Amino acid sequence: MRRTTIAALVTAGLLLTATACTGDEITSTPSKTGAAEAPAEQVEAEPEAEPTKAAAAKVGDTIALKGTDDGLKVDAVLKKWDANAKPGDEYTEAAAGKRFVAAQFELTNTGTAPYSDSPANGAQVADTDGQRFSSTFAEVANGPAMTSDANVPPGEKVLGWIVFEVPKASKIVTIQLALDSGFANQTGQWKVS
Template sequence: MIRMRTAIATAAAIAVLPFTAACGGQDEVTTKPNPPAASKADKADAKPSKAAPAKPKAAKIGDTITIKGSEDGEQLDVTIKKWIDPAKGADEFFVPADGQRWVAAQFELVNTGTAVYADSPSNGAQVADSEGQRFGTTFADITAGPSMTSDAQVPPGEKALGYVVFEVPDGSKITSVQFAMNSGFADQTAQWSVS
């Protein structure tokens, strides 16, 4: 009797299979149940499983940031050694335009790569103010010290040091300085907080 029931059950299952396949039944098969939808109350009561990661610490004046250039072997350790706001022109001929002031960052660029760093460093520098406005560099000599060269040729293991000057509106509160290799076109950008 048991063998007969098993045979009937098997025959019934075999008869149903072609019908299920023909009707697309295999597409409807679910291997895992969907989790029940959470109600608004459940979502409100849910607590994160772990604490949110801490925001990365912003670099500040004196910190060194390592960045890579676009070509193989291009790498610099970049440090802003000093920040001057406002920066004063070296003589009466070097002055900012009316309604503007100069600010300056003393950059130290150490070639930690395997290729010669050949660029105009000021092309890859900019500052930003608290409103999000960004300002490029200007050519100026200041009393704080020598300007960064406009044609750096720095072999591996050597460094370049000098001021990069920016002309900004008198009322702008400068909050950050950025620097990137390859005249600013490299993928990596270093940023320091100055506020």
């Protein structure tokens, strides 16, 4: 009986883990872009003949994300991307045949509820083959890691690097982030190459 209960709990845990970052909505349209604004004399644009496709978010862009609870809203900015991140100390290294990639995120609580999360749990990267990789626990030389215990009051922010261990041959093309450790119904996606 005890083995059956333990097996059922392990199976349920694996199913919950497998559903992370699979929200109902994936948005790659930036709500704010990190690009510089055009000078005043260049503001007027030519009329377009056809509607254009929305720009994909990239490094420097902000995506407004919602959590599962009312009042949980975060402006997520992919501040920096490093496709070949160096370990933060002499004891940390990627496994044989792998390398570290890292993303620096700034998460600003724009809602009315506190943002309490482990942001790295809701992050993953994808390569050109469609392989997806979850974050890993590692320090990189780029700077401080994202906290695993963010507790951010409304109006405040958290900044840090999220690290992924990927095969050396993988060309990472996108990074995704969802609130609530990946269980929110909305996921932000940025192009990184």
